Amino acid sequence: MTYYFIIGTTFLASVIVNAILKNKFRAYSKLYLHSHMSGKEIAEKMLIDHGISDVHILSVEGELTDHYNPINKTINLSEKVYNDRTAASIAIAAHECGHALQHRLGYHLLKLRNHLVPILNFSSKFVNLAIMSGLTIFYSSGGKDSFILKLGIGLFFLIVVFSFITLPIELDASNRALTWIRNKNIVNHQEYNKAKESLNWAAMTYVISAFGSLAQLVYFLSFITGKKDEHF
Known part of the structure; x- marks a missing residue:
């Protein structure tokens, strides 16, 4: 391959x-909860149930822009998620x-991921730049000067590691969300299944990202190991 x-x-x-993820969320955004709780109210209750009182819930612009910021301890929910009861x-x-x-x-x-963020940003x-310039120097030197290329691959390796650490975190x-939803009887059986399916599709984006990055790393390594397929 x-x-x-x-x-x-x-x-x-x-x-x-x-595309499937966005379609699923749009479809499930029409499935209103029997509890009539909004995303903001759900977040508030889950935080309270776990004894967390120092995290603030904010509304942010965009679609699927939801995230938790560990630096300022805020849960940022897109406007639709913040207000909808689905x-x-x-x-x-x-x-x-x-x-x-x-x-x-x-x-x-x-x-571990939080500690790696500054390194990842760098x-x-x-x-x-390191990989492109490294490849140029590598080929112009007949494969003798690979230091810059190896440096670039090392930097890319950190990105791959970050991707694979992110996957189990997500x-x-x-799992924590679904366990709480189920144990607290927040939703009925149909609503639970839809929520679970939504999160499973969201997780797939991280799986694809991680293995896509790994494939690129293998390709870059093939230059310095001498196993590069000429048909690439």
Whole structure:
């Protein structure tokens, strides 16, 4: 399997999954909860039930822009999620609260990812320049000078590591959200299944991102290991 086939397949899968995810959320945004609780109210209740009182819930612009900020301890919900009383809203709001709970409990992978953020920001700024210039120097020297290329690959390796650390963090946040939803009887059986399906599709975006990054890393490594397929 060549590099371009892997990258092309990854890109196509990403486009398809993102399209399905958006369609699912739009469809489930029409499934109103029997409890009539909004995303904001769901988040408030989940935080209270877990004894978290120092996290604020904010409304932000955009679609699927929801996130938890561990720096200022805020749960940022898109306007639709913040206000709507649907299966999609409860899934997203509870998921972000799952991240707040991870933070509160000192979840080891979340702590590790937070420590890596400054390094990732640095890597993201210079990785493309390092790899492109490294490849140029590598080929112009007949494969003798690979230091810059190796540096670029090292920076990209950090991005791959970050992606694979993020994956279990997202899955764990969803599991915490779904466990709380089920145990507190927040939703009925149909609503629970829709919320679970929404989070499963959201998790797929992280799976594709992680393995797509891994495929690129393998390709870059093939230059310096001498195993690069000429048909790439």
